[in-house]
Every structure is written in structure tokens, then in C-alpha cells.
Amino acid sequence: MFKKIYAWLDERLGFDDLYKGLLDRPEPHGNWWNTLGSASLFLFIMQGATGIFLTVYYTPSPDHAYDSIQYIMDGVAFGWLIRGIHHWGASLMVLVVFIHMLRTFFSASYKYPRELTWIVGSLLFLLTLGMGFTGYLLPFNQRAYWATVVATNIGGVVPGVGPFILRAMRGGTDVSALTLSRFFSAHIWMLPAALAALIGAHLYLIMRLGESAYPDADD
Amino acid sequence: MNDEHKKKVNKKYEEQLQKGERFWPDAIYKDLLVSFALFILLIGLATFVGVHQEPKVDPTDSSYIPRPEWYFLFLFEFLKYFPGELEWVGAAVIPGVLVAALMFLPLYDKNPYRHNSKRIFAVGLMSAIVSGIVTLTLMAATIMSDLVAVILGILVAALMFFSLYKEVPFLKGSIRKIVLWVMTIAILGIVGVSYQQTAAMASDEEEVHVASSIAEKMILGQDLYSIQCVECHGPDGEGGEIVGVDGIEDGTFVKSISSKDEMYTRNDGSLFDITAYGQPNLGMPPFGGAYGGELSPSEIEYIVTFMRYTWDDRAEVPAEAAASAIPTLAEGEVPSYEVHVSAVVKRQCLSCHREGKENNDYLMDTYAEILDGGINAPNVVAGDLDSILLQTIQGTELTGSDGEIIHVMPPNGKPIKDAYIDIFIRWVEAGMPETADEAAALSTEAMPAEEDAPVTEETPSE
Structure with missing residues (x-):
């Protein structure tokens, strides 16, 4: 019976091809440093899942953002755990992605034929930092507010386009309700969408080109 | 890069695949293990460390010292070296150039070799950048001296280097492993201790108490x-x-x-x-x-x-x-400043008798100030029921040492509750004990002598 169901599904979905293409791939001998890419993906998924739960109660308005997070921490069952994981997961993700990038650099894995994988990967790193930056404002407490004031100020010192960057980030001259909704929108829609698309491209490239081998003295 | 070189690279990769492993199950089990370890770590951090509580936004409080998330700290520290007119160089030009250099690295790095011995410049430069980032982060996040921060930065880069490259001539086999572990533990230890010290110092300075319940x-x-x-x-x-x-x-x-x-x-x-x-x-x-x-x-x-x-x-x-209400007195119990008087003073007197209010310089926020503050000191004398403080709260107007009238307190003609006045009277009678221990000692000794003291009234009349 089970075999029959499997055969029926396999005929239409192609499990065997998937298995051959995705899982049963040969690759060079790796070591523990090679696990950081998949760890980054895992952390992205964790951030996505906990983030979705947080949006159930979070309200992106200056009047309610702080209280809604207070409620998540005190009132919602396991809210403290979800927020705690999201909070620490952000730090951990930046760290893991950064070390993953350093590993790639030091093993020179970015060279032919994996140039594009590196370029996409460095965009992923920048987007991860962008997620950290936009997410930092959302609790709308003193720390978040003043850090965003200072950070957006820094954007404003660029000669020529500085004032434009400042206004685009803040949605006006000051950090306000508009800034919060902009950062919120960027944090839950724009950046994650870009991240997901680029992660897809990154994975496709890895599958097409294979994991790189560690260089030996002849390389 | 010429076609011949590409062919060579591809051929070698094929060979390495032949003697390599399978993604499933050889590599993926390591991936899953690391991801699971991170998951446990996250739950541990969320449970045992939690998220630091911060007060609500107060846009008027410009004395607040902003601190970015820790992974941007190095940039903040870096900007300190570009004050005033030059800020845009540190804020836009240098990071911009570095990001572009990072992103387009494969396009301009024409060195065909991959082994570290053949790309000493690239590896050296990246190690320097990493140790710079670590150093700046440590300088911003902790109170450790700059020299220690620099040494730690170099150590971190070296640790990364040695753990990635196994064939360093003078570090082999078990010695290499021991050296790496000692370095890791030393770095974590020093960073941990200095971070702890920094946190302890910060909490002494200006920790704002955030109420949650x-x-x-x-x-x-x-x-x-x-x-x-x-x-x-x-x-x-x-x-x-x-x-x-x-x-x-x-x-x-x-x-x-x-x-x-x-x-x-x-x-x-x-x-x-x-x-x-x-x-x-x-x-x-x-x-x-x-x-x-x-x-x-x-x-x-x-x-x-x-x-x-x-x-x-x-x-x-x-x-x-x-439980936070003002404690009532049992019969024969001697009130103390610590438990009773300060609580009454806080509710009834401190609103005016504090810095910056019109109160004849009589502040009531400490034990010593209550006894000897202001121009009419002493305000209370042990055992003296005619003490200024006791008289004014019981509705008697007095003349101060400078001839000025000392008004009845509180000044709006609504006397404080008899039960509170009783606390003051019993406190003065017993000699104004400061701590609860002192008062307890007096309670047992002075019990018989306290017969003429008024007892706590059950229903204070107003």
C-alpha cells in the first residue's frame, strides 16, 4: 500500500530525481567550517518563523510598539521565548554569515567558477546587516530610537545625496511614526523578499557548481 | 584566466569529487548537528539571558548615549577617528569602497592560485581587516585598554587563520589542537571578564529601572x-x-x-x-x-x-x-526612620521638602536632613514632644530663630492622619532610631516606660 502511494506520487513529483539531484550528490571532503552556510540558512528560517509569530501581536506605531512588545514578553504564552530567539538569532545570524564569508575568502572558494556565488553571497551579507539595522528600531525604546537617530544621521553626511538618503530613511526630517513604518515594512517585506530570492540563487549556484574543495599546495 | 587553466581546475575538481563524500548522508549530518547546536544555544540565550529591558522612547532626553547593535559598534568606533568635516570620509567613502571591494573581489582578484602560500597579500590584508574590526568592537564594547584590544584582535585573526590552515609548518598534530584550544579559551575568557566588568560599571552609573509588573x-x-x-x-x-x-x-x-x-x-x-x-x-x-x-x-x-x-x-x-503601603504600628512598637518615618515623609512631605522648592531649605530626603536640616535646626530632639517638627504637624504655629513664623504643616489646612502623627511622636519619644534593628532593640527595652504614649488609633478622625 505504502509503496503504491509512493510510486503514484513519485511518478508525478519525481522523488527519485529530487533525491539524485539534491541529496545524493558527490562532493569533496569537507570539514566543520563547511557547515556555516547551511547554519546561516537555518538561522534565516528561524528568524522568519519567529518573526511571523511576532507580527501577530506587534503593532508598528509609536504609541503602541513598546506596549505591544511588553505584552508579547509578559502576556503571550511563550512570547518571551519567541522574542528571545528572534533577538539572539539576529546577532547569531550576523556572526555566522560573517564567519561563513571569511571561510570562503580564506579558502579562496570565490575563484573560478564560483565568482557569482560570492557576489550573491556578499549581497546576502549586506541584506543581513540591513535586517539587523531595520529590526533594531522596531521595539521603539530609548536604545532603539537614539541608535536610529544617530545611524540615520551618519547616512546624512554623505556629500551631495546625504540629505536625500536621510529623508528617504526617516520619511521626513525626524525619526517619527513614518520612520517606524518604513523600517517595519523593510524589515518584514522588502528585505526578506530580497533575501529569499538571493538565497535561492545562491543555492542554485552551489548545486550547479558543487561545493568547492579545500586548496592543496598545488592550487 | 585562460581556457587551459579553467580545464585544469575542472579536471582537478572532478578528481576530488571521485575521492570525496556524498552530500547525503556524509555532509548533511554535520550541517544538521551544527544547526541543532545553534537552536539549543538560541533557546538557552532566550531563557537564561533574555532580552534587556529598555525604557520607552523619550525624544527629549538628549543626554541618552546611543549604542548601536554590537555588530555595528566597530563602525561607530571607527567614525571617532574622523571628526567634523572629515566625517563623510569615515562614514561613506571608506565603508563604501570596502563594500565594493568585497563584493567585486572575484572580478579583480586575477591571482589564479588558491593556496594561502600563494596569496600572502590577500590573506594578510583580510587578516588585518578582521583583527581591526575585532579590536574596534572590543574598544567600543568594553573598558579594556586599547593595547589589550589590539592584541586580542590579532589573536582572533590568528586563531581563525590557524584553524583554517592545517599545514602550518610549526603547528602540527596534537600541539596544533592544544594551541588552538588554549587560544580560544583565553580569548573568550578575557573578553568575557572585561565585558562583565564593563556591564557592572555601567549598571553602577546610570541604570534606569524599568518596571515590568x-x-x-x-x-x-x-x-x-x-x-x-x-x-x-x-x-x-x-x-x-x-x-x-x-x-x-x-x-x-x-x-x-x-x-x-x-x-x-x-x-x-x-x-x-x-x-x-x-x-x-x-x-x-x-x-x-x-x-x-x-x-x-x-x-x-x-x-x-x-x-x-x-x-x-x-x-x-x-x-x-x-504590601507596599505604610506599615501600621503594633502597641508598644517603636517606629524607625527606615521603615515607617521615611515612608510617611515620602508620601506626605517630600513633594515640597526637596531640592528646588520653597521650603526654608528644610529638605527631608535623608535621616540627617530631617533631624538637622534647614535654618531652624534642630527640628527634632530625642524625647522632646515640643520639637518643631512635632508641633507644626499638630497644628501649632511657631516662631523661628530668625523671627519668621514657622507655618503649620501641611500648609493647606488639612492635617496629616493621626496615625501618621502618632508614628512621628513615638519615633521622637524613642530617640529617633534610624534602622529597623535599632527600633526593635528599643521596643523591648522601652516597653514599660511607654505607657503614656498614645496608641495607634484604629479609625483616624479627620
């Missing part, structure tokens, strides 16, 4: 109410005629803010707004920091919580909050 908010709110509001609204929000308040005409009438009417018709939002904006037409000044007052949004919220849970008969007061 209703009970905590009520206690903080009551303290703030006593200082900011009691002058005009009275200790129980009963209002009445205002006498002797700076900036408000004597005889201005304030209606009760603790009545059922008031509590049922105003929600927390409107209480918050009134406190923040004031009621200029009725003489109430604004208290919100943004409008010229002294209070931050969190503090106003605490006051509102205190008002709601103390005066609104619909509110269910949490059990632990009820």
Missing part, C-alpha cells in the same frame, strides 16, 4: 506621585485648596482626582495626556519632558498605573502591590 509600576508611580503631585492634589488625590505652592495662586481650588467620577470617565490614555500636557487653563503645569516638565513617558505611565490601581474600585490590585 503592575506592582513595580505602582511602587515607582507612587514615589513619583508623592514628589510631583502631592503638593496640589494631596497624598490621596483628594485635592482641595492650594496653599503655598510655587507658581500657583493661594486659594486655587483643585477638584478630587481620585473620585469615582474621575476614575470612571477618564481612561489611562487621557490621564497620561493630562499629566504630560498639563491643564494650562486650570493652572496645572505640563509634566511631560517634551512640554517642559520633568517626567519621561515611562514615568508618567507609572503614575497613571498607580492612580488607576489605587483609586479605581474596578481595578484588581495584585497581591504583591498591596
Whole structure:
């Protein structure tokens, strides 16, 4: 019976091809440093899942953002755990992605034929930092507010386009309700969408080109 | 890069695949193991470290020292070297160039070799950048000396280097492993200790207490109410005629803010707004920091919580909050400054008798000030029931040493509760014990001699 169901599904979905293409791939001998890419993906998924739960109660308005997070921490069952994981997961993700990038650099894995994988990967790193930056404002407490004031100020010192960057980030001259909704929108829609698309491209490239081998003295 | 080289690379990769492993199950089990370890780590951090509580936004508090997330700290520290006119170089040009250099690295790095011995410049430069980032982060995040930060930065880069490259000639086999572990533990240890010291120092300096439970908010709110509001609204929000308040005409009438009417018709939002904006037409000044007052949004919220849970008969007061009331005295018990007097003073007197108010320089915020502060000291003498403090709160007007009249306290003609006056009297009789221990010692000794002391009245008459 089970075999029959499997055969029926396999005929239409192609499990065997998937298995051959995705899982049963040969690759060079790796070591523990090679696990950081998949760890980054895992952390992205964790951030996505906990983030979705947080949006159930979070309200992106200056009047309610702080209280809604207070409620998540005190009132919602396991809210403290979800927020705690999201909070620490952000730090951990930046760290893991950064070390993953350093590993790639030091093993020179970015060279032919994996140039594009590196370029996409460095965009992923920048987007991860962008997620950290936009997410930092959302609790709308003193720390978040003043850090965003200072950070957006820094954007404003660029000669020529500085004032434009400042206004685009803040949605006006000051950090306000508009800034919060902009950062919120960027944090839950724009950046994650870009991240997901680029992660897809990154994975496709890895599958097409294979994991790189560690260089030996002849390389 | 020529085709010949590409062919060579591809051929070699094929060979390495032949003697390699399978993604499933050889590699993926390591991936899953690491991801699972990270998952456990995250749950541990969320459970045992948690998320640090911060106060509400207060845009008027420009003295707040902003701190970015830790992974941007190095950039903040870096910017300090580009003050004034040059800020844009450190803020835009250098990071911009570095990001572009990072992103397009494969396009301009024409060196065909991959082994570290053949790309000494690239590896050296990246190691220097990494140790620079680590150094700057440590300098910004901890109070460790710059030299230690630099050494640690170099150590981290070296650790990464040695753990990635196995064929370093002078580090082989088990010695290599031991050296790596010692380095890791040393780095983590030093960073941990210095971070701890920094955190301890920071909490000494200016840790703002953030209340999370209703009970905590009520206690903080009551303290703030006593200082900011009691002058005009009275200790129980009963209002009445205002006498002797700076900036408000004597005889201005304030209606009760603790009545059922008031509590049922105003929600927390409107209480918050009134406190923040004031009621200029009725003489109430604004208290919100943004409008010229002294209070931050969190503090106003605490006051509102205190008002709601103390005066609104619909509110269910949490059990632990009820314990914060002023303790009553048992028969023969001697009150102490620590437990009883300071609590009464906080609720009844401190609103005016604090820095910056018109009070003949008589401040009441410490034990010593209560005894010997102001121009008419001593204000209380052990065992003397004619002490100035006791007389004024019992409705006797006195003449001070400078010939000025010392008014009856409180000045609005509404005497403080007899039970509170009793606390003061018994305290003076017993010789003004400061701590609870001193008072307890006096209680047992002085018990028989205290017959003529008035006992606590059950229902204070007003």
C-alpha cells in the first residue's frame, strides 16, 4: 500500500530525481567550517518563523510598539521565548554569515567558477546587516530610537545625496511614526523578499557548481 | 584566466569529487548537528539571558548615549577617528569602497592560485581587516585598554587563520589542537571578564529601572506621585485648596482626582495626556519632558498605573502591590526612620521638602536632613514632644530663630492622619532610631516606660 502511494506520487513529483539531484550528490571532503552556510540558512528560517509569530501581536506605531512588545514578553504564552530567539538569532545570524564569508575568502572558494556565488553571497551579507539595522528600531525604546537617530544621521553626511538618503530613511526630517513604518515594512517585506530570492540563487549556484574543495599546495 | 587553466581546475575538481563524500548522508549530518547546536544555544540565550529591558522612547532626553547593535559598534568606533568635516570620509567613502571591494573581489582578484602560500597579500590584508574590526568592537564594547584590544584582535585573526590552515609548518598534530584550544579559551575568557566588568560599571552609573509588573509600576508611580503631585492634589488625590505652592495662586481650588467620577470617565490614555500636557487653563503645569516638565513617558505611565490601581474600585490590585503601603504600628512598637518615618515623609512631605522648592531649605530626603536640616535646626530632639517638627504637624504655629513664623504643616489646612502623627511622636519619644534593628532593640527595652504614649488609633478622625 505504502509503496503504491509512493510510486503514484513519485511518478508525478519525481522523488527519485529530487533525491539524485539534491541529496545524493558527490562532493569533496569537507570539514566543520563547511557547515556555516547551511547554519546561516537555518538561522534565516528561524528568524522568519519567529518573526511571523511576532507580527501577530506587534503593532508598528509609536504609541503602541513598546506596549505591544511588553505584552508579547509578559502576556503571550511563550512570547518571551519567541522574542528571545528572534533577538539572539539576529546577532547569531550576523556572526555566522560573517564567519561563513571569511571561510570562503580564506579558502579562496570565490575563484573560478564560483565568482557569482560570492557576489550573491556578499549581497546576502549586506541584506543581513540591513535586517539587523531595520529590526533594531522596531521595539521603539530609548536604545532603539537614539541608535536610529544617530545611524540615520551618519547616512546624512554623505556629500551631495546625504540629505536625500536621510529623508528617504526617516520619511521626513525626524525619526517619527513614518520612520517606524518604513523600517517595519523593510524589515518584514522588502528585505526578506530580497533575501529569499538571493538565497535561492545562491543555492542554485552551489548545486550547479558543487561545493568547492579545500586548496592543496598545488592550487 | 585562460581556457587551459579553467580545464585544469575542472579536471582537478572532478578528481576530488571521485575521492570525496556524498552530500547525503556524509555532509548533511554535520550541517544538521551544527544547526541543532545553534537552536539549543538560541533557546538557552532566550531563557537564561533574555532580552534587556529598555525604557520607552523619550525624544527629549538628549543626554541618552546611543549604542548601536554590537555588530555595528566597530563602525561607530571607527567614525571617532574622523571628526567634523572629515566625517563623510569615515562614514561613506571608506565603508563604501570596502563594500565594493568585497563584493567585486572575484572580478579583480586575477591571482589564479588558491593556496594561502600563494596569496600572502590577500590573506594578510583580510587578516588585518578582521583583527581591526575585532579590536574596534572590543574598544567600543568594553573598558579594556586599547593595547589589550589590539592584541586580542590579532589573536582572533590568528586563531581563525590557524584553524583554517592545517599545514602550518610549526603547528602540527596534537600541539596544533592544544594551541588552538588554549587560544580560544583565553580569548573568550578575557573578553568575557572585561565585558562583565564593563556591564557592572555601567549598571553602577546610570541604570534606569524599568518596571515590568503592575506592582513595580505602582511602587515607582507612587514615589513619583508623592514628589510631583502631592503638593496640589494631596497624598490621596483628594485635592482641595492650594496653599503655598510655587507658581500657583493661594486659594486655587483643585477638584478630587481620585473620585469615582474621575476614575470612571477618564481612561489611562487621557490621564497620561493630562499629566504630560498639563491643564494650562486650570493652572496645572505640563509634566511631560517634551512640554517642559520633568517626567519621561515611562514615568508618567507609572503614575497613571498607580492612580488607576489605587483609586479605581474596578481595578484588581495584585497581591504583591498591596504590601507596599505604610506599615501600621503594633502597641508598644517603636517606629524607625527606615521603615515607617521615611515612608510617611515620602508620601506626605517630600513633594515640597526637596531640592528646588520653597521650603526654608528644610529638605527631608535623608535621616540627617530631617533631624538637622534647614535654618531652624534642630527640628527634632530625642524625647522632646515640643520639637518643631512635632508641633507644626499638630497644628501649632511657631516662631523661628530668625523671627519668621514657622507655618503649620501641611500648609493647606488639612492635617496629616493621626496615625501618621502618632508614628512621628513615638519615633521622637524613642530617640529617633534610624534602622529597623535599632527600633526593635528599643521596643523591648522601652516597653514599660511607654505607657503614656498614645496608641495607634484604629479609625483616624479627620
